[in-house]
Amino acid sequence: MPWKLTDPDLHRVFTALSIPLAISGEGMIFFGVRGAAPTGEHGELDGSKPINYSTMRCTIGQWSPKSGKLDMFLASTVPTLRNALGAADRGGRGCNQVFPGLYRFTKGQHRAGSPTGHWAFREAGEKLICRTDDDGLYEPETDDVSLDSPADNLHAAWGTESYSSAGCQVVSGKPEIGDWDKFKTRGYQVQQEVYRYLLLPSGVWAALAKTGEPAICIGSVGERAKAVQTALVGKGLLAAGDEDGIFGPRSGLALLRFQRQRSELAADAICSADDARLLGVAGW
Secondary structure: OOEEOOHHHHHHHHHHOOOOOOOOOOOOEEEEEEOOEEOOOOOEEEOOOOOOOOEOOEEEEEEEOOOOEEEEEEEEOOOOHHHHHHOHHHOOOOOOEEOOEEEEEEEEEEOOOOOOOEEEEEEOOOEEEEEOOOOOOOOOOOOEEEEEOOOOOEEEOOEOOEOOOOOOEEEOEEOOEHHHHHHHHHHHHOOOOOEEEEEEEHHHHHHHHHHOOOOEOOOOEOHHHHHHHHHHHHOOOOOOOOOOOEOOHHHHHHHHHHHHHOOOOOOOOOEOHHHHHHHOOOOO
């Protein structure tokens, strides 16, 4: 069934995840819905077609919290199967899938100086990623996961159904054509230095938007994030002293290691009420 993501939903999800909205100088936030594509009707999303690593089946949007305006575009948040298989001989290196969480982009060129170079949004910094060296599919329960700093930018997909990505986030269209041109133009019109980007699986978006129940992901801050970190330290999965209330990639990796020990939990580096209960987090 199609479902809708609205301005109140976005406010509810950010609050549930303990991610602040009041950031000085920020007028626009990006968001990604992994596993649900826009239907083109009334802002609805359809997750009935699973990700196949070949055609775009995700959504990337732009949201202005002050005005409540949001736009959504056909996109992909996962690499292509062709690139994944091509990296298999290198142990999966050169192609990766990023975990859900909060990322930061700045204006700049993707593949500057190359024939496919174009103005896009650049991302840098350590993050939690998954690599595969066997079947080209990304299975975080069993595939290699690590902290690394691949330059996974946000750029044009070079297609309207098929796409090109080795780990970047891509929006349908070409550099000056289609949805990507609209996305880039609207983003560049906003006078800000950093664009935050929240990426979540479609099921998590839908659940948090409906219930507003607390959860923690990479990018969460505050006492709840610190409580999860403290529980992870207690289980020997996170270094003592890292419980600072800023749930970064290292905390995400520690949480993922715990999830991989428990078959009943999703290996997504998102701490839900079930994760918190099994971790022994008090006062959730």
